[in-house]
Amino acid sequence: METFLKKPNMKTKDLTKYGLKDTNAHWNLSPEELQAITIEKGMGKETANGTLAINTGKFTGRSPQDRFLVKDDYTKDRVWWGKTNKGISPENFDYLQGEIEKYLSGKEIFVRDGFVCADPKYRMGVRTVTELPWSNMFVYNMFLRPSEEELENFEEEWLVLCAPGYECPDPKTYGLRQGNFSILNFTKKIALVGGSAYTGEIKKGIFSALNMILPVDKNVLPMHCSANVGEEGDTAIFFGLSGTGKTTLSADPNRKLIGDDEHGWTSENRIFNFEGGCYAKVIDLTEEKEPDIYRAIRPGAILENVVFKDIGEVDYFDSSITQNTRVSYPIYHIDNIQKPSYADNPKNIFFLTCDAFGVLPPVSKLTPGQAAYHFISGYTAKVAGTEAGITEPVPSFSACFGEPFMPLHPTVYAEMLSKKMQEAGVNVWLVNTGWSGGPYGVGSRIKLKYTRAMITAILKGELDNVDFEQHPIFGLHMPKYCPNVPTEMLDPMNTWLQKGAYISKAIQLAHSFHLNFEKFASEASDQIIEGGPLIDEHHHLNDHV
Ligand SMILES: Nc1ncnc2c1ncn2[C@@H]1O[C@H](COP(=O)(O)OP(=O)(O)O)[C@@H](O)[C@H]1O
Numbered sequence: 001m002e003t004f005l006k007k008p009n010m011k012t013k014d015l016t017k018y019g020l021k022d023t024n025a026h027w028n029l030s031p032e033e034l035q036a037i038t039i040e041k042g043m044g045k046e047t048a049n050g051t052l053a054i055n056t057g058k059f060t061g062r063s064p065q066d067r068f069l070v071k072d073d074y075t076k077d078r079v080w081w082g083k084t085n086k087g088i089s090p091e092n093f094d095y096l097q098g099e100i101e102k103y104l105s106g107k108e109i110f111v112r113d114g115f116v117c118a119d120p121k122y123r124m125g126v127r128t129v130t131e132l133p134w135s136n137m138f139v140y141n142m143f144l145r146p147s148e149e150e151l152e153n154f155e156e157e158w159l160v161l162c163a164p165g166y167e168c169p170d171p172k173t174y175g176l177r178q179g180n181f182s183i184l185n186f187t188k189k190i191a192l193v194g195g196s197a198y199t200g201e202i203k204k205g206i207f208s209a210l211n212m213i214l215p216v217d218k219n220v221l222p223m224h225c226s227a228n229v230g231e232e233g234d235t236a237i238f239f240g241l242s243g244t245g246k247t248t249l250s251a252d253p254n255r256k257l258i259g260d261d262e263h264g265w266t267s268e269n270r271i272f273n274f275e276g277g278c279y280a281k282v283i284d285l286t287e288e289k290e291p292d293i294y295r296a297i298r299p300g301a302i303l304e305n306v307v308f309k310d311i312g313e314v315d316y317f318d319s320s321i322t323q324n325t326r327v328s329y330p331i332y333h334i335d336n337i338q339k340p341s342y343a344d345n346p347k348n349i350f351f352l353t354c355d356a357f358g359v360l361p362p363v364s365k366l367t368p369g370q371a372a373y374h375f376i377s378g379y380t381a382k383v384a385g386t387e388a389g390i391t392e393p394v395p396s397f398s399a400c401f402g403e404p405f406m407p408l409h410p411t412v413y414a415e416m417l418s419k420k421m422q423e424a425g426v427n428v429w430l431v432n433t434g435w436s437g438g439p440y441g442v443g444s445r446i447k448l449k450y451t452r453a454m455i456t457a458i459l460k461g462e463l464d465n466v467d468f469e470q471h472p473i474f475g476l477h478m479p480k481y482c483p484n485v486p487t488e489m490l491d492p493m494n495t496w497l498q499k500g501a502y503i504s505k506a507i508q509l510a511h512s513f514h515l516n517f518e519k520f521a522s523e524a525s526d527q528i529i530e531g532g533p534l535i536d537e538h539h540h541l542n543d544h545v
Pocket residue numbers: 240241242243244245246247248249260280281282283433434445446447448449451
């Protein structure tokens with residue numbers, strides 16, 4: 001394998017224009033080469049079937065507080081400086097960019113040219129320069145892979161500089177909270193990742209960029225969702241924050257996978273994947289429960305932060321490094337995929353929420369007003385793992401089911417979605433993949449096989465003619481019957497030991513919804529406001545709590 005390390009770089013592509021000097025740059029190495037280099041450098045090892053396994057070091061998940069957007073003329077009047085999108089000055093960005101360039105200069109580095117956006121009309125070139133060989137292999141897995149010819153003529157629109165080994169020594173001086181950071185500059189079209197080797201930062205950085213560029217410049221709605229399509233061409237999309245089930249539920253052997261995390265909805269009535277690969281969680285993974293993901297773990301894939309129980313054998317139940325153990329793989333590691341990764345307007349939209357209180361029904365049908373209300377609210381629990389500092393489910397509201405990645409005001413995305421849903425005449429469903437029988441600590445997480453059965457029933461039209469009843473507090477319409485699902489669990493109140501305890505918890509949650517929605521109320525129509533919980537929270541809270 002030494003040949004790769006010693007081979008002079010024959011390409012003449014110029015990195016000095018980015019301020020990178022005297023580098024030994026490897027351009028677009030194959031995944032096999034990158035894997036061999038990773039192992040040669042002692043940065044990873046192989047499982048028995050030859051899959052690369054690496055550790056990301058200190059950061060095993062995203063650090064949302066450390067993500068920034070440059071405050072300049074481009075972002076000034078556009079960005080909604082909400083709770084997680086922090087602003088940084090252009091001068092501080094230039095300083096950090098210069099420091100990263102100095103840090104990478106003189107080093108052996110890895111360059112990868114790839115595309116994002118599978119629809120040719122919206123395709124965008126991204127050049128990623130990484131300090132580590134396996135981060136580069138991640139980019140090969142996750143972005144769309146150009147042909148040889150496309151590589152020869154490749155033109156990048158965005159540049160990602162990823163230097164996990166560079167931590168800013170005096171973060172406060174440069175507007176940072178700590179030494180690691182992830183920053184987008186829309187004017188320079190550069191994404192910087194410093195101090196963190198969590199590969200998710202690279203893909204979520206470009207996702208955040210697309211969440212600005214696509215609606216502003218291209219009239220495309222960007223969505224934090226997975227997507228698949230049935231034999232009849234019926235597309236389904238699954239919105240949800242991290243850990244709610246986008247990847248798991250979209251991997252359905254009976255349907256073609258379009259993508260597991262990020263999609264655009266065009267004005268030409270098309271849903272397209274931004275990416276060329278998947279990034280699945282592998283904690284507690286078994287072949288029986290998640291066969292498609294399990295079988296995608298083969299040479300070419302990269303396992304992150306897993307623990308080996310024996311030579312070459314991974315213990316997927318070991319969370320001693322992190323709960324957020326992962327695997328990235330090119331989408332073609334899944335058998336049943338849509339090629340290319342786009343399809344027609346969706347017929348069904350699922351909002352996945354992982355309700356840690358055990359209040360929301362496992363499945364319910366939403367009216368247009370409820371759909372807009374729940375999209376803007378983005379209620380879920382952050383599940384242990386993906387975000388730094390989250391060790392048990394924490395209820396949260398994340399607008400558009402992806403607030404940390406959305407630079408514009410949530411109502412911009414919500415209005416686009418409502419219009420598209422109306423035009424396409426879709427059904428919208430709220431699916432709780434979280435708790436049943438009580439809150440976290442008392443009840444238990446809804447079994448994957450039941451969630452799958454609910455989704456399958458909907459996709460087959462089996463809930464089209466069943467009776468629904470309205471939830472007394474949330475106003476959601478719950479089916480009274482669903483094939484292959486115990487009927488008593490369809491109304492969550494039945495699963496709690498004490499009805500009174502359920503009602504007070506539900507009212508409490510409804511109250512949180514109302515409080516969260518206050519900041520959006522002035523911009524929301526009556527129809528949307530009426531889509532919220534039915535109760536007047538103060539009156540009922542007094543009655544019941
Ligand atoms: N009822 C359920 N529905 C979906 N996922 C579930 C369910 N119960 C447990 N899980 C687990 O929750 C995790 C969901 O993660 P994932 O599909 O990667 O979410 P996302 O793609 O939205 O980040 C997986 O580890 C899956 O096995």
